[in-house]
Amino acid sequence: MTWDQMLDLMWPATWETFQMVGVATVVTVLIGLPLGLLLVLTDKGGALQNAPVNRVTGAVVNLGRSMPFIILMVALMNFTRAVAGTTIGWEAATVPLTVGAIPFFARLVETSVREVDGGLLEAAHAMGGGTWTSVRKVLLPESLPSLVSSVVTTIIALIGFSAMAGTVGGGGLGFLAINYGYLRFETGFMWVIVAELAVIVTVIQLAGDLIVRRLTNRGGSGGTTRLLRSRDTPSEKDEELVLPH
Amino acid sequence: MITTKDLTKVYRTRGREVTALAGVDLHVREGEVYGVVGTSGAGKSTLIRCVNMLERPSSGTVTVDGVELTALPGTEQRAGAELRAARRRIGMVFQHFNLLSSRTVQQNVELPLEIIGLDRGQRRRKAGELLELVGLADKARSYPGQLSGGQKQRVGIARALAGDPKVLLSDEATSALDPETTRSILALLRDLNQQLGLTVLLITHEMDVIKSVCDSAALMRGGRVVEEGKLTDLLATENSQLARELFPLGEFGHGHRGNTVLEITFQGDTSARPFVSQLARTYQIDINILGAAVETIAGRMVGRMRVELPGGHRDNVVPIGFLREQGLQVDVLDEKGGAAA
Numbered sequence: 001m002t003w004d005q006m007l008d009l010m011w012p013a014t015w016e017t018f019q020m021v022g023v024a025t026v027v028t029v030l031i032g033l034p035l036g037l038l039l040v041l042t043d044k045g046g047a048l049q050n051a052p053v054n055r056v057t058g059a060v061v062n063l064g065r066s067m068p069f070i071i072l073m074v075a076l077m078n079f080t081r082a083v084a085g086t087t088i089g090w091e092a093a094t095v096p097l098t099v100g101a102i103p104f105f106a107r108l109v110e111t112s113v114r115e116v117d118g119g120l121l122e123a124a125h126a127m128g129g130g131t132w133t134s135v136r137k138v139l140l141p142e143s144l145p146s147l148v149s150s151v152v153t154t155i156i157a158l159i160g161f162s163a164m165a166g167t168v169g170g171g172g173l174g175f176l177a178i179n180y181g182y183l184r185f186e187t188g189f190m191w192v193i194v195a196e197l198a199v200i201v202t203v204i205q206l207a208g209d210l211i212v213r214r215l216t217n218r219g220g221s222g223g224t225t226r227l228l229r230s231r232d233t234p235s236e237k238d239e240e241l242v243l244p245h
Numbered sequence: 246m247i248t249t250k251d252l253t254k255v256y257r258t259r260g261r262e263v264t265a266l267a268g269v270d271l272h273v274r275e276g277e278v279y280g281v282v283g284t285s286g287a288g289k290s291t292l293i294r295c296v297n298m299l300e301r302p303s304s305g306t307v308t309v310d311g312v313e314l315t316a317l318p319g320t321e322q323r324a325g326a327e328l329r330a331a332r333r334r335i336g337m338v339f340q341h342f343n344l345l346s347s348r349t350v351q352q353n354v355e356l357p358l359e360i361i362g363l364d365r366g367q368r369r370r371k372a373g374e375l376l377e378l379v380g381l382a383d384k385a386r387s388y389p390g391q392l393s394g395g396q397k398q399r400v401g402i403a404r405a406l407a408g409d410p411k412v413l414l415s416d417e418a419t420s421a422l423d424p425e426t427t428r429s430i431l432a433l434l435r436d437l438n439q440q441l442g443l444t445v446l447l448i449t450h451e452m453d454v455i456k457s458v459c460d461s462a463a464l465m466r467g468g469r470v471v472e473e474g475k476l477t478d479l480l481a482t483e484n485s486q487l488a489r490e491l492f493p494l495g496e497f498g499h500g501h502r503g504n505t506v507l508e509i510t511f512q513g514d515t516s517a518r519p520f521v522s523q524l525a526r527t528y529q530i531d532i533n534i535l536g537a538a539v540e541t542i543a544g545r546m547v548g549r550m551r552v553e554l555p556g557g558h559r560d561n562v563v564p565i566g567f568l569r570e571q572g573l574q575v576d577v578l579d580e581k582g583g584a585a586a
């Protein structure tokens with residue numbers, strides 16, 4: 001194969017991968033973010049404390065997380081046909097990709113949001129803020145760097161899974177790599193595609209790190225710690241006062 | 246301004262019960278600085294958090310500025326609209342400042358104003374005024390992470406004042422700060438109390454804080470208030486533990502066996518009178534001064550002196566009576582150095 005032949009094949013496949021990952025990422029964030037918040041808010045001590053909702057949501061998320069991607073693709077065949085109108089090509093692959101990524105991202109959101117210092121929520125409550133204020137003015141902005149890095153992690157995971165989806169007729173770079181590299185013994189071409197995927201992943205990771213660093217670069221945190229404390233911790237000075245008995 | 250009636254709080258964690266408050270009656274008058282002091286675990290934080298319902302009391306009532314907060318609907322996690330409205334008029338500052346790291350100083354002060362629903366222009370103006378008031382106008386665009394502890398607490402105070410509160414709650418606001426910064430923050434609280442007529446309820450484990458800013462104080466132990474009152478009254482109370490703590494003479498000598506040791510406390514104008522020499526002249530006794538100190542407490546000069554008189558308590562009934570007639574407070578110490586019953 002010549003470079004020109006390779007490039008002619010790679011451009012459309014790259015574009016397909018971008019579409020798959022792009023659409024899947026947008027939908028994943030739109031659904032996974034509220035889902036992650038729901039996991040935190042309905043938990044014990046949360047503003048919307050609700051044990052049944054929390055347990056069911058948690059179980060569904062865990063099920064989604066533990067399901068092997070290939071099985072998910074097969075299991076979702078009918079759903080995919082209903083949503084995308086087809087079961088082959090990048091449009092079809094986007095459906096299981098998204099379904100698989102949502103629980104993954106939701107857990108990352110949950111972890112990020114839990115890291116927010118409970119004292120900040122307390123301050124918002126003391127000011128007379130409600131649940132919505134806590135979410136919009138405290139939880140989301142304070143966990144933003146961590147949320148952005150979760151999105152980056154999710155995008156990179158989606159690129160990996162999209163390549164896997166390609167191997168079973170999902171289109172994109174993965175499809176190309178398997179179709180030519182493996183089935184037609186164009187090993188060189190396969191390595192070119194692998195290199196391209198590596199470059200894409202690296203660029204996204206670096207760009208993500210840059211954004212996260214810019215968001216975090218505010219001279220440190222507002223409190224003294226970002227530990228999971230829900231109330232004040234006594235300082236070591238507490239021991240100093242000795243009152244007579 | 247703040248009244249609690251028979252306030253109790255019991256925490257239940259994994260079957261174990263902890264009584265953090267065991268019936269607290271607190272009364273904070275309008276315009277005063279009221280300090281609650283006690284060792285770690287005494288229930289001070291629980292008490293102050295019950296005042297704005299961050300913690301729901303197990304029983305009892307809390308009334309702030311005429312509103313009975315305990316009667317307003319809501320849960321600990323989720324306050325009802327009325328309670329949220331009441332909280333907007335109660336400022337709170339925290340030991341660890343609790344500033345949002347994602348917001349600038351100015352934006353942090355604007356947060357309560359956003360909650361109240363002021364528009365952009367009003368918020369900006371108000372926040373500017375408040376930062377001016379706490380002496381941080383030049384840091385408006387900084388992030389909290391770029392400030393020192395004392396500066397962070399000033400931002401915390403500006404933020405707490407944003408809703409024009411009548412009451413300011415402070416939970417160990419200076420405990421994470423060094424002594425010098427502590428002094429400047431306390432001076433600021435005192436200024437705000439005087440300039441704005443702000444009622445301040447503060448929690449501390451340090452007697453120095455009580456001594457330097459409070460008009461009244463309560464001593465907490467084991468979830469109860471064991472002693473409370475105006476500092477000037479406490480100092481005039483015999484065997485007051487708070488007074489002893491505020492004004493310790495512990496390191497002074499305890500005199501000789503068989504002699505009588507007195508602790509004399511004098512306030513304001515009495516400190517100008519030469520009662521020691523009067524006593525020595527009138528009763529022809531040799532007075533041995535074991536120690537003395539003068540300090541300013543709650544804005545008044547207060548002195549305490551430990552003296553030794555020859556002979557036992559019975560021999561000195563008349564001189565002690567003389568001192569008490571002079572308007573002095575006299576505590577007779579037993580041989581171990583504690584106050585006699």
Ligand SMILES: Nc1ncnc2c1ncn2[C@@H]1O[C@H](COP(=O)(O)OP(=O)(O)O)[C@@H](O)[C@H]1O
Nearest residue numbers: 256258263265284285286287288289290291292
């Ligand atoms: N959220 C909680 N759950 C269980 N026990 C608590 C909780 N908060 C405080 N306590 C207990 O209540 C008591 C009083 O605590 P606190 O009010 O923080 O005291 P202080 O502020 O005087 O140090 C302590 O024994 C503490 O362990």
Ligand SMILES: [Mg+2]
Nearest residue numbers: 232234289290
């Ligand atoms: Mg405390």
